[in-house]
Amino acid sequence: MLKIKLKKSYIGIPEKQRKVLRALGLRKIGTVVSKPDDPVFRGMIHKVQHLVEVSEQ
Numbered sequence: 001m002l003k004i005k006l007k008k009s010y011i012g013i014p015e016k017q018r019k020v021l022r023a024l025g026l027r028k029i030g031t032v033v034s035k036p037d038d039p040v041f042r043g044m045i046h047k048v049q050h051l052v053e054v055s056e057q
Contacts, residue, residue, distance in 0.1 A: 001057040002041060005032045008051045020047050 006026040
């Protein structure tokens with residue numbers, strides 16, 4: 001499992017990246033979600049790696 005935390009606001013970032021954050025379930029700064037360690041989620045995280053912090057559970 002991966003713990004994903006939104007560490008920066010997504011004001012001013014492209015709409016594609018906003019959609020990725022919403023799909024991950026990240027709405028507000030400081031929100032933490034747990035997702036399985038799958039290639040799908042790894043790819044989503046890679047797209048927004050400058051906005052999130054990832055740790056393994």
